[in-house]
Amino acid sequence: MKSALSAVLAGCVVALALPWSHVAIADAAPDSAIRYVALGDSRATGSLLDPLSIRDGCFRTADAYPQIVADTLHAESYVSRACAAAKTENITETPQFTITGPQPPQIGALRPDTTFVTVSIGGNDIAWSSLVEPCYTLAPGLDANCRSDATTARRMNDALTVLGPKVSATLAAITEKAPAATVLLVGHGGIFGDRGCWPYIPTSDADAAFVVQFFVRMNSVLAGAARSNGAHFVDVAAAAVGHDACAGSDLRWFEGLVPRSFTMPLHPTHEGLRAMASLVVAARP
Incomplete structure (x- = not known):
């Protein structure tokens, strides 16, 4: 019973x-929590508006666009391993030596439960600033005519040829380390517009337009690498039209060769970093 x-x-x-x-x-x-890791180079480290927050030799500051993104999305966790002068190899396998000592490969910050990654990389791999140097003039009103120089064209073509595989391999390594993460690759460009403004952008108008087209091609390479690895491409250059280094202080997102604010030459201003953050947030699926 x-x-x-x-x-x-x-x-x-x-x-x-x-x-x-x-x-x-x-x-x-x-699980909808955002566990965010930012990787990349100096475009993701900040404008130096807050010099006291510089640390680790990487020049990461409080107004970096990834920090703004993390705050906007209310990320559950956020870590930035972006470091000034970083190349693709410094993300995946090679320590980066800085003024305060070596930094381990950035990819080590990724975890299997990472849900969101931004990547700003590629410019230092091809030393893009050296590629456009032949376009600079020593005085206003001159024309270096770099757009017609065969050597400049060849160097640009060679650089873009090697860039795609490097960025693609980097994105593949990121996806392998954090398979559940949404990955956004942030594009280059925006510094140059369709005109020069000596000494900030010390080129003729025609050469400035030529440099813009170089960045169009560069972004096409980056976008292709993103597509082939299931990542999303953030087109900064398209949104930055009218906000180049020749624009007025109320519109300028980037500084030129000679900065007019507390920003590194040829880098985004505080306003530019906020704009980049908005583009990243809008591009996140």
């Missing part, structure tokens, strides 16, 4: 437990 009663009670418990378990599983919300 006692055994029979126990069996009945056990059956009731099972009957009650199974529906409850089913409801609990069905109603369980997916």
Whole structure:
């Protein structure tokens, strides 16, 4: 009798437990927490507006666009391993030597549960600033005519040829380390517009337009690498039209060769970093 009663009670418990378990599983919300890791070079480290926050020899500051993104998205966790002068190899496998000592490969910050990654990389791999140097003039009103120089064209073509595989391999390594993460590759460009403004952008108007087209090609390479690795491309250059280094202080997102604010030459201003952060937030699926 006692055994029979126990069996009945056990059956009731099972009957009650199974529906409850089913409801609990069905109603369980997916993990929506944002665990964000920022990787890359000096475009992701900040404008130096807050020099006291510089640390680790990487020149990361409080107004870096990834920090703004993390704050905007209310990320559950956020870490930046972006470092000035970084190349693709410094993300994946090679320590980067800085003024305060070596920094380990940035990819070490990724975890299997990382959900969001931004990457700003590629410019230092091809030393893009050296590629456009032949376009600079020593005085206003001159024309270096770099757009017609075969050597300049060849160097640009060679650089873009090697850039794609490097960035693609970097994105593949990131995806392997953080397979659940949404990865955004942030594009280059925006510094140059369709005109020069000596000494900030010390080029003729025609050469400035030529440099813009170089960045169009560069971004095409980056966008292709993103597509082939399931990442999303953030087109900064398209949004930055009218906000180049020749624009007025109320519109300028980037500084030129000679900066007019507390910003590194040829880098985004505080306003530019905020704009980049907005573009990243909008591009996140």
